Amino acid sequence: xxxVVLEKVEKRxxxxxxxxxxxxxxxxxxxxxxxxxxxxGCGKSTVLRMIAGLIDVTGGRIFIDGADVTRRxxxxxxxxxxxxxxxxxxxxxxxxxxxxxxxxxxxxxxxxAQRVAATAELLGIGALLDKKPGxxxxxxRQRVALGRAIxxxxxxxxxxxxxxxxxxxxxxxxxxxxxKLHRRLKATTIYVTHDQCEAMTMADRLAVLNEGxxxxxxxxxxxxxxxxxxxxxxxxxxxxMNLFKAELAxxxxxxxxxxxxxxxxxxxxxxxxRLKARKDTGYTVGIRPEHIVPARExxxxxxxxxxxxxxxxxxNGLCLHxxxxxLSFQAALKPDFPVKTGDRxxxxxxxxxxxxxxxxxxxxxxxxxx
Amino acid sequence: MTIGRRPAERAxxxxxxxxxxxxxxxxxxxxxxxxxxxxxxxxxxSPPVYVGLANFSYLAGDVKFWRALLNTALxxxxxxxxxxxxxxxxxMALAEKIAARxxxxxxxxxxxxxxxxxxxxxxxxxxxxxxxxxxQLLACLGLPPVRWLTSTKLAMASIAVxxxxxxxxxxxxxxxxxxxxxxxxxxxxxxxxxxxRWQDFRFITLPLLRPTMLxxxxxxxxxxFSLFIEPYVMTGGGPLDTxxxxxxxxxxxxxxxxxMGYASTVGFALALLxxxxxxxxxRYLDTEAHY
Numbered sequence: 001x002x003x004v005v006l007e008k009v010e011k012r013x014x015x016x017x018x019x020x021x022x023x024x025x026x027x028x029x030x031x032x033x034x035x036x037x038x039x040x041g042c043g044k045s046t047v048l049r050m051i052a053g054l055i056d057v058t059g060g061r062i063f064i065d066g067a068d069v070t071r072r073x074x075x076x077x078x079x080x081x082x083x084x085x086x087x088x089x090x091x092x093x094x095x096x097x098x099x100x101x102x103x104x105x106x107x108x109x110x111x112x113a114q115r116v117a118a119t120a121e122l123l124g125i126g127a128l129l130d131k132k133p134g135x136x137x138x139x140x141r142q143r144v145a146l147g148r149a150i151x152x153x154x155x156x157x158x159x160x161x162x163x164x165x166x167x168x169x170x171x172x173x174x175x176x177x178x179x180k181l182h183r184r185l186k187a188t189t190i191y192v193t194h195d196q197c198e199a200m201t202m203a204d205r206l207a208v209l210n211e212g213x214x215x216x217x218x219x220x221x222x223x224x225x226x227x228x229x230x231x232x233x234x235x236x237x238x239x240x241m242n243l244f245k246a247e248l249a250x251x252x253x254x255x256x257x258x259x260x261x262x263x264x265x266x267x268x269x270x271x272x273x274r275l276k277a278r279k280d281t282g283y284t285v286g287i288r289p290e291h292i293v294p295a296r297e298x299x300x301x302x303x304x305x306x307x308x309x310x311x312x313x314x315x316n317g318l319c320l321h322x323x324x325x326x327l328s329f330q331a332a333l334k335p336d337f338p339v340k341t342g343d344r345x346x347x348x349x350x351x352x353x354x355x356x357x358x359x360x361x362x363x364x365x366x367x368x369x370x
Numbered sequence: 371m372t373i374g375r376r377p378a379e380r381a382x383x384x385x386x387x388x389x390x391x392x393x394x395x396x397x398x399x400x401x402x403x404x405x406x407x408x409x410x411x412x413x414x415x416s417p418p419v420y421v422g423l424a425n426f427s428y429l430a431g432d433v434k435f436w437r438a439l440l441n442t443a444l445x446x447x448x449x450x451x452x453x454x455x456x457x458x459x460x461x462m463a464l465a466e467k468i469a470a471r472x473x474x475x476x477x478x479x480x481x482x483x484x485x486x487x488x489x490x491x492x493x494x495x496x497x498x499x500x501x502x503x504x505x506q507l508l509a510c511l512g513l514p515p516v517r518w519l520t521s522t523k524l525a526m527a528s529i530a531v532x533x534x535x536x537x538x539x540x541x542x543x544x545x546x547x548x549x550x551x552x553x554x555x556x557x558x559x560x561x562x563x564x565x566x567r568w569q570d571f572r573f574i575t576l577p578l579l580r581p582t583m584l585x586x587x588x589x590x591x592x593x594x595f596s597l598f599i600e601p602y603v604m605t606g607g608g609p610l611d612t613x614x615x616x617x618x619x620x621x622x623x624x625x626x627x628x629x630m631g632y633a634s635t636v637g638f639a640l641a642l643l644x645x646x647x648x649x650x651x652x653r654y655l656d657t658e659a660h661y
Contacts, residue, residue, distance in 0.1 A: 052562055053561075053562075054558050054561065054562070073561070074561045074562045075561065075562070075563075075564035075565075079562065080562060080563075081558075081559070081562050083555050083558070083559060085555060087555040087556055087559035088559075089556060089559075089560075089573070089574060090578070091577040091578060091580075100560070100563050100573075101564060104560070104563050104564045104565050104569055104573075105564055148559075148563070152563075
């Protein structure tokens with residue numbers, strides 16, 4: 001296993017004014033499970049393909065296990081990759097698919113057969129070795145693709161949205177199996193997904209990309225609780241964080257955010273001091289839906305009377321689309337909270353959970369969680 | 371249920387009727403009439419005379435027919451592999467991102483749309499022993515001239531090369547479609563696993579082109595069995611009957627000797643043989659590829 005380092009990596013396609021990937025610096029530790037997450041077209045798959053050597057970089061360098069592999073072909077990087085559509089060879093049976101890499105590298109027939117059998121057993125597909133991919137279910141194909149990836153014991157595993165073709169139930173099951181496999185193999189893994197649920201549950205660290213640039217890299221809960229900018233704030237978390245334009249107003253010695261509809265949100269003291277020192281007045285205030293609570297719980301800021309435009313019951317929670325005090329926002333409440341679409345209720349923001357972003361959308365240092 | 375009862379069915383029948391008429395007049399009727407002639411002697415002028423299986427017994431002992439069949443088999447053995455190898459290689463080159471790819475794709479298809487007789491006359495000039503381009507090129511290299519079409523050993527091979535050139539564009543298109551149908555991620559997966567270009571070809575391209583190859587083998591085999599215009603124009607079946615194909619032999623019997631019954635028998639025998647060969651090819655090459 002190995003450490004992977006990306007140093008100012010850039011990808012620019014001919015004819016495109018903007019770079020697909022911009023000056024990306026990233027370090028993935030030995031044995032770490034890093035998830036590259038971002039919306040479609042953000043460049044995450046391009047990054048993965050550059051690490052694999054399937055596409056050339058137009059700037060920067062890539063190191064695997066200390067060696068500069070930037071110009072090396074894929075076969076000399078000792079990586080393996082699991083593709084979104086599995087990329088199984090349709091004319092080969094499961095056994096030949098799993099053992100393909102060994103065969104190419106001149107491994108003996110007997111050893112290949114032994115290792116294929118052991119890998120298939122590990123993945124629970126030992127009984128399918130003589131089947132063709134066309135005879136397998138999506139989950140089974142995924143396991144075969146995994147088998148082909150792990151049999152060579154490569155230094156780095158690359159996963160390109162490997163679960164996105166599976167149904168929700170199978171996806172959850174495979175997610176757990178992948179994590180177990182990772183714990184067992186302790187392999188350096190780079191996993192690309194646009195599914196934030198996968199990203200949050202699987203990653204040791206998340207790297208959030210947008211328009212080819214790294215927005216934030218950190219542990220999932222850290223990224224969730226302390227997003228570095230408004231993009232990360234809204235991209236990570238479902239329902240997404242509510243964002244409001246706000247003016248900082250200091251009246252009667254108290255520091256408050258004045259929201260567009262006139263609602264005033266008190267700013268907790270340590271944050272207030274920092275904001276006063278910045279001298280800016282225009283901010284964006286963010287609050288996660290679960291940090292908006294019924295006003296009667298009294299542990300929050302001032303009550304906001306609002307109308308429930310839509311109440312969505314999720315079984316384990318309740319998502320309310322609310323309109324009040326000139327604000328449109330979503331709140332996540334407990335499933336048994338007695339409310340229905342059209343009701344009027346009073347909600348309050350847990351001000352200690354406010355995230356604050358400056359005029360350019362970057363987080364004000366130390367604001368979140370204060 | 372009676373066909374044509376519903377208006378939609380009637381409209382459908384109306385639409386296909388011109389083709390059905392064409393099929394009946396130019397395919398079904400000649401086929402049935404030829405089958406009728408197999409059991410008759412007919413010189414076009416006099417009424418047909420029933421001869422039972424006499425045409426078959428003559429065919430079995432007709433040395434010239436067997437010679438023509440052997441010639442056709444030799445042409446098939448030369449033409450089909452040449453066709454497959456060169457069509458596939460050119461298709462692979464044209465599938466790559468090369469400069470002026472569209473131009474080259476059109477150029478390789480051009481011979482297909484040129485009349486067979488024109489191409490044959492053109493190649494006759496190229497093959498000419500004294501003035502032909504090929505021999506002039508050989509002369510430039512200090513080599514003696516080759517009797518491309520007048521040597522009993524080379525004539526059929528020369529015809530096979532020409533026929534390959536003429537038909538290649540069509541098979542290039544088939545192979546190109548087959549190659550472009552192979553998903554690119556399979557090659558990406560194999561590159562990551564460490565495969566070389568040759569291993570890509572051997573383990574991925576070639577096996578996944580088997581359905582296309584079957585089609586090319588069957589079509590070029592059927593083409594080879596119906597070899598006619600090339601020997602007819604270039605050699606007239608010579609020298610010493612070495613390029614006499616079965617269809618040319620059939621043509622000679624039908625329209626030079628007016629042996630319509632015997633010519634029909636030769637035609638049916640050839641069709642039967644072609645069917646057997648194609649079924650054998652299908653048996654060995656038929657696979658399904660799922661992407």
